[in-house]
Amino acid sequence: MASLHDRGSQGCWESALGRQAKLFVCLLSVKNKIDTFRSAAPPYQVLDGLKTNINNYSIAVLLSVNISAYKGDIPCNHILNILKRYRFDMPPGIEHDYANWEKITTAVSYSLTQTHARVKKLVQDSIVQDTNVFALVQVIVHGTPCWPTVQLCSRWAVHQECKGSEKYWNLIDQRLALVRRLAGIDADKASKIFRAILKTDRETYGVGEDYVIADLVADDWQQRVDDVVSGI
Missing domain, CATH: 1.20.5 (Single alpha-helices involved in coiled-coils or other helix-helix interfaces)
Known part of the structure; x- marks a missing residue:
């Protein structure tokens, strides 16, 4: 017991x-x-709010003074890194869900394609309408916190060189790569090169126009974009 x-x-x-x-x-x-x-x-869908953020950051990344290429994976990866950092309305851990993350990646690629097409058309229209480069960039940045700066304005007059062909963005990337090679990490040297390019563009496309383009300090929103693009 x-x-x-x-x-x-x-x-x-x-x-x-x-x-x-x-x-x-x-x-x-x-x-x-x-x-x-x-x-x-229901299956995950990219919501309108996230699409709006993607569209806004697409133009901001392409206009970043730190961008090293406009085509390919580089701008797409910058936008995806911004989404990972600030999340917006993305479900937690979605970047580890390949199928759903692919939907977001596709939305980013589509947004960049649309932005490329829009910018190219605005450049073409500005040449036909004899619009100066400053006014052109004002239209490009309309609706965003970006400002027309020397760096931005000195990038868009390649259209005449390629005669509006599909090589447009390739030539811009080549020009940008040349600036980066010549300037290295020296921001002042890069600014001088951009100014020289802009001077030539203004003499060719903006003669007789009275406008001043300054090197403005980016606001907090654009600075966050520039930090991600530069890898900070």
């Missing part, structure tokens, strides 16, 4: 096992509810 002490110990042990069993059953119930919720949830 078991002693009172043995029966007391057995009772405590059964009580502990009982609590663990109840906890396990509770966890299974929660897991089942989560699984049911997930299976009932």
